[in-house]
Amino acid sequence: MNTGVAFLVVAAGGALGACCRYAASLWLVGERFSIPFATLSVNLAGCFMAGLLYALIAQRAVPAGYLALLLITGFLGALTTFSTFSVETLTLFLAERPWAALANALVNLVGSLAAVAAGFLLLAGRIPHAA
Numbered sequence: 732m733n734t735g736v737a738f739l740v741v742a743a744g745g746a747l748g749a750c751c752r753y754a755a756s757l758w759l760v761g762e763r764f765s766i767p768f769a770t771l772s773v774n775l776a777g778c779f780m781a782g783l784l785y786a787l788i789a790q791r792a793v794p795a796g797y798l799a800l801l802l803i804t805g806f807l808g809a810l811t812t813f814s815t816f817s818v819e820t821l822t823l824f825l826a827e828r829p830w831a832a833l834a835n836a837l838v839n840l841v842g843s844l845a846a847v848a849a850g851f852l853l854l855a856g857r858i859p860h861a862a
Contacts, residue, residue, distance in 0.1 A: 732796060740797050744805020752810050777811035781818050 752773050759769035784803055787793045807814040816839050823832035 737797065737800055740800045741805040741808075744801040744807075745809040746805075748806040748809030751806075774811045774813040777807045777814040778817045781807050781814035782821070785818050785821070 755773050756769045759772055781803060784793075784799070784807075788795045788799055803814070803818070816835075820832050820835045820839075823829075823835055
């Protein structure tokens with residue numbers, strides 16, 4: 732696999748995934764949702780698509796190479812980073828490592844929430860409010 736081509740393939744998929752995520756944030760917005768529904772939607776859709784692609788690749792129904800880079804790493808990676816985390820957790824579980832899968836899930840969830848909180852708290856009192 733040519734590394735330069737691989738980067739271009741990931742970039743192309745990433746550009747499309749990022750645009751789709753932005754479109755979802757415009758389309759799925761409003762007071763009618765009590766949670767960030769756009770984020771939930773792209774995370775769930777991205778994870779579902781990642782699961783489908785993972786199964787197709789695992790069964791060798793589609794080649795892994797550039798197609799996986801385009802769709803999983805690029806498109807789904809930009810659409811949602813949750814899809815990568817989910818595939819990695821499922822991989823641990825399918826490898827008969829359920830405790831590692833559980834630990835991965837908990838550390839990612841709790842760690843991500845803690846990191847967001849830490850970043851917010853680090854700057855919250857230091858950023859001047861816009862006029």
